[in-house]
Amino acid sequence: MPDAPDTSTAAAAPSERLQELARRYGVAVEYHDWQGRHVHVPASTVVAVLAALDVDADGDDAVEAALVAVDEAPWRRTLPPVVVLRDGRVGEVEVHVPHGETVRCELVREDGRTVPLAQLDRWTEPRTVDGALVGRAVLAVPADTPLGWHELRAWVGDHAGDDAPTATAPLAVTPSRLELPEGVRDGQHWGLMAQLYSVRSRRSWGLGDTADLAELASWSGGLGADFVLVNPLHAAEPVAPMEPSPYLPTTRRFVNPVYIRVEDVRETAYLPSTDRAVLEWAAEELRAASASGALVDRDAVWAAKRSALRTVFEAGRSDAREAAFAAFRAREGQGLADFATWCALADRYGLPSSRWPDAAHDHGSAEQRRLVGEVADGARFHEWLQWVVDEQLEAAQRTATRAGMALGVVHDLAVGVHPVGADTWTLGAALARGITVGAPPDAFNQQGQDWSQPPWRPDRLAELGYAPYRDMVRTVLRHAGGVRVDHVMGLFRLWWVPAGLGPDAGTYVRYDHEAMVGVLALEAHRAGAVVVGEDLGVVEPWVRDHLRERGVLGTSVLWFERTQDGAPLPPERWRELCMATVTTHDLPPTAGYLAGEHIDLRDRLGLLTRPVEEERRVDEADRASVVAQLAERGLVPDDPTERQLVEGLHRLLRASPSRLLGVSLPDAVGERRTQNQPGTHEQYPNWRVPLGDGAGDPVLLEDLPRHPRVRSLLDALLTDHPIR
Incomplete structure (x- = not known):
């Protein structure tokens, strides 16, 4: 650079x-x-x-x-690096060969069937490349080619009869439109939105876990909820300090084992009584922190869980369980092995990886292979952790659907990864170096944002056949009824910030959105899942049109739905294909937002670029216009309380045609503290605030069914569907 x-x-x-x-x-x-x-x-x-x-x-x-x-x-390649098409249409593939040579091309489908491809009558003038004439042929892919990942094979000239093709390339046929899962194709469907780590129970170890997720889904599903949307559960660092932001993971393909419920690992039940006693002792202090409402301490939680899980791992498994573990490792392949090796190297040498021996970064070298061999046992432990958390997420999704949920767990896909995390080591050149992703200045972040994440390189993704992207999406959707794609505009363009420049000095870089959206839709189709795109902020209008055409739901946040002149947009005019919510995790819960606490907080942290009085005046006018809308519709009484306003805002959602309605769990308990203040790092305890009420007192998972504000808010939302 x-x-x-x-x-x-x-x-x-x-x-x-x-x-x-x-x-x-x-x-x-x-x-x-x-x-x-x-x-x-x-x-x-x-x-x-x-x-x-x-x-x-x-x-x-x-x-x-x-x-x-x-x-x-393109003239230097026989076949393009990858071809991504929509189903139901005749596709075209350009093939480049020495001028005058013949070419034979076939499609090998996923089911093993071979289909010869016919050449279209298209003439293109040959081109001189490196002193030789190169011609172009255009081949047709049949419109009835099924959805899936197929392979193109080409033979050129004298090699037309050879067994080995001259060139190959992956070909993906993606849904023209991703249809909604059957359970949510008609009517409105609601669900809770929760930061899982913040939803602690009396049995969890100081941080909400997979068992808490299953319990939350079971309880809310019994009330008629069709989904639980959680924060990204992507893997973080395996050693302290663990990055608190779930939106800055070390990889998006694998899961953070901090969410494991240790007692739910089958082998835990067979531990000797002394080991069980030590395990319970380790959990006691963390459970006390939950009850006291202390901030979430991921490092303390992971230190205790890691020690306990290592004991369980070393206790061994039955032959059947060992076979299941082996099958998991085989299915995840080299990607899992590489990630686990990175974790094991981090265990040995610490982080950042700049502390590691130079040989650890010399991929493919004999010295690196030696280092990998030395940490093989540690890598196997990290592979086992991924198997365990995968099993527990599968159980949580099964619990959700058995409780009557149409979708179950909806996961969140972060925009990117940590700049020196596992993905930057395992995926190499697929990520751009000397660049970070962010956002240009906008109304809520007037200095712009730098998220410190390296972006995908569009060219390298294509050369890799979109395999790293595909594998990541598959993992997220494996045990899910849906996925929320944070900053879905990143599938179209991302704000790249060169190293050494401020976030306001970047520019946009475009991606092949046909391929990015297509691959996402294909994997969601195979999983039977819904896709919700977070399309807030600066969005080119055609992007929303394209997403709607492809069956990807948008996001409507009540405070941001405005007409061109700035007035509140009547909910009847909101989009049908979207998830409508009152708030989002980057704002205070609604009780705090109504009090203008987001302005006070940004003022204290020095994040405003215009006088605070002006910010308050504009914000108060915006909030007052929405509150007036509630009064005009008779959704709140005269001189409403904070609680009545929160409930009125949720009643307003019901007037929209939006297919999905999301209810923030902090709103349901009267919480006022924000989970995340964009533009800050250490100035605010981002992503560490546990679930609490309006006074900041802890609200544990077991308290939710009997919490008066929870039942009152859900009654307000479900006026046509009383709580059972």
């Missing part, structure tokens, strides 16, 4: 040829900000972003050479 640009030239505009090169790689040279202003991206930013894609654009000669290279790239 080049050094940060000199500030004297940072604002220079890119030349026309640099702009053309940027467009060829999907790098934006201009955009409209949250206030509609036209912004031109400085040349320095464009050059830095292209460098992260291994494109040298430093100077006119380099730009010209790069333009030639990108033009010739």
Whole structure:
């Protein structure tokens, strides 16, 4: 990566040829900000972003050479790296061969059937590449090709009769439209939204776990809920300090074992009484923290659980259980082995990984293989942890559906991963280096955001056949009725921030949204799951149109649903294909929001870019306009209390056509404290606040069925469906 640009030239505009090169790689040279202003991206930013894609654009000669290279790239390959199509349509595949040579191509379907592909009558002028003429043929993929992952095979010229093809490429046929699961195709369906770690019970070890998830699903399912939406459960660091944000995981493919309920591991029941006693003793202090309402301490929880789980692991398993573990390892393959090895290396050498021996980063070397062999036992433990948590998530989903839920558990997919986490070690060049993902300035984060996460490289994802992305989505959906995709606009474009620049100095980079949305829809179809895209913030209008066309639900947050002139949008005009909620985890719970606590907090933390009095005036007017809407509709009495306002806002949701309604669990108990304040790190205890009431007193899972505010809010939401 080049050094940060000199500030004297940072604002220079890119030349026309640099702009053309940027467009060829999907790098934006201009955009409209949250206030509609036209912004031109400085040349320095464009050059830095292209460098992260291994494109040298430093100077006119380099730009010209790069333009030639990108033009010739497809002509240098027989087949494209991957082909992603929609079902029910004739697909087209471009094949490049030496001019005058014949080509034979076939499709090998997932079911093993082989289908020859016919060449379309399309003439393209041959092109000289490296001194030789190269021709292009266009082949047709039949419209009746079934959904799934297939393989293209091509034989060129004299090799047309060989067994081994000249080239191969994956071909994915994806749903033109992802249909809703049968249980939610008609009417409205509600569910709870919970930060699982914050929902503690009297039996959990200081942090909500898989058993608590099953209990929450069973209880709410008995009241008619059709889903429980939880925070991302992605894996974090295996050693302290564990990153508190579930949206900054070390990998999105695997699960954080901190959510394991130790007592529910089958082998725990067979431990010697002395080991069982030690296990119970380790849990006592953590359970006391839950009862006291102390902040969630992931490091303390994981230290105790890890010790207990290591004891269980070393106790061994029956032959049948060992066979089940082996089957899990075989199914997850090299991805699991690599992740577990990274965890074991972190156990031995600590984090960040810059402390590790250089050989640990020399993938494929003999010295690295030696290090991997030395930590093999530790890696096997981490593989076992993934098997255990997978089993417990399967049990939680089974409990949810048996309780009558149409969807069950809906998981959350984070935008990205930690900059020095497992994925950056295991996935290598699939992630861009010297770049982090964020968001440009907007009304709620006026300085912009830098999420410190390395983005997928669009080009490398294609070269890998989207396999890392596909495998991640499969894991998230394996034991789920749905997935919420955080910042779903990232499937279309992401805000890339070059190292050394502020978040307001980045630019957008586009992805192949047909492929990104298509692969997501294919895996959701196979899982029988619903997909909800979090499409808040700066969104190009056509993006929502595309998602709706593909059957991906949007997100409507009551406070943000406004007409063009800023008035509250009547709920009758909200989208049908969406999940409607009153609030989101990046705002205070509704009781706190009604009191303007988000303005006070941002003022205390220095996050405002305009005077606090102006912020309060604008915010109070916005909130007052929504409250007036409640009064006009008779949804609250005169001079309503905070509790009546919260309930009135949830009644308002029922007037929308939205298919899914999400009820924040903190709203149900009167909580006022926010879970996360964007733009902060240590200034606020983000992602560590346990579930509590309006006074901050703890509310444990067992208290929910009898909590007066819970029952009152659900009664208000379900006026047509009284609580059983």
